[in-house]
Amino acid sequence: MKNGYNIYTETLLTLPLFSELTPHQSKQIISLCKIRNYKKNEILFFEGDNYMGFYILLEGSVKIYKISFEGKESILHLIKQYESFGDVPLFDGGKYPVNAQVIADSVLAFVPHQEFVELIKNNSTICFNILVGFAKKMRRLTQKIEEFSTKEITSRFARYLLEEIKKSGTANLPEPFVKITISKKNLASYLGTITDTLSRLLKRLQNEKIIRVDGKSIFILDINKLKALAR
Amino acid sequence: MKNGYNIYTETLLTLPLFSELTPHQSKQIISLCKIRNYKKNEILFFEGDNYMGFYILLEGSVKIYKISFEGKESILHLIKQYESFGDVPLFDGGKYPVNAQVIADSVLAFVPHQEFVELIKNNSTICFNILVGFAKKMRRLTQKIEEFSTKEITSRFARYLLEEIKKSGTANLPEPFVKITISKKNLASYLGTITDTLSRLLKRLQNEKIIRVDGKSIFILDINKLKALAR
DNA sequence: TACTAAGTCCGACTTAAGTCAAAGGATATG
């Protein structure tokens, strides 16, 4: 499967990152990328590992996380389809700053850094596209820091729900809903808390008739109250 | 003072950001940049303001911060000399994502975005240099999120001190010290807390003979204990 | 020099959320 022209190779070239390349450059990119399937729970890299290259998520789900000294995990990003990650060390020359683990069966493209850096050093288009990606990521990180430093968990969770509803496209239904595709543990860690607290929070919001939980789905009963909590 | 060739213009061109430019490009940059003095407390931009361009700190001190709905401030960055800020919207086309205020009399270079984007779109060198800057900032943000989500204030403060000692170059003195150049309020906000808590913390660490506070200076009495706290 | 405003410190109180332990559910594996 490695390197081969396959269904994903074409997808890869349509990504914003690689748009507006010459045919020759496209060929180079393709010969560089290693597309591979990964099983749930596989580790891609650990914090501090020597830098090998970055990844692009083509299918599935990946979490980017840190482990504190006490062993507590906190998830910084849940990578979205077609998003790249592990690209920070490309430019500052350091090691991987975080851990990355596949949390559902996935397909990833791996781009080895040496060759890639050579390729882009003289390609302002790709550089600019990467900058766009970085800018978006910085905005999200900035947002997260603000939330972590000023908001309580209830508020962070409310924001998360509102965000997910927007993405799900159910915002205008009488009962907008979110399907949670990750484990409660991962969700808790993403919100900066633990499962115990998340569990209690879900119960409380149900008692207050703000949400209704049905298996992996959360239905919003009172979006205005939810918005008030998100403040 | 605007636009003129002055002592700072040359400095500007030696920055990593603008290194390796052709003389022609250098000239363009200089004609673009507006160098100005700012008085302490002047606001550079507010979150949500329409994007005008980015800044480079030549002299002084600038804080980048957010204000929560409840009015609580949290400082995301304390800009270092020669660092640029307000550069995220250059690439994702949004508004300013944060507030920026000068917290000591300062000299700043302002770079209007329209012209600058035109200039760099075909200049992979500048793009690459900006990417390096972004990568460093992302590392710091990542670090901060981890700290905020897993660490208590004592630990964050200990890390801050160790960091500052390293920068100050007094790490190997019998009593390494840090000179706090910002107000306690700003420091508290940077650490993600309030002055009351910071004040109590300082007192506690003094009682435990880990630090000694003398005016604006903090002397480290027991660096090993401090390192233990930083965990 | 004096007055105002801002910054700092401190004690008493409150509270959100973490810890711990135990019990139920769900899922996977042989």
Next chain:
DNA sequence: CATATCCTTTGACTTAAGTCGGACTTAGTA
């Protein structure tokens, strides 16, 4: 299908850190 393992929920308890009120100190300006 039975056992084991992991995931989730729950209650009782603990604690870090925020809130509030007030006093004191420093700095800035008239």
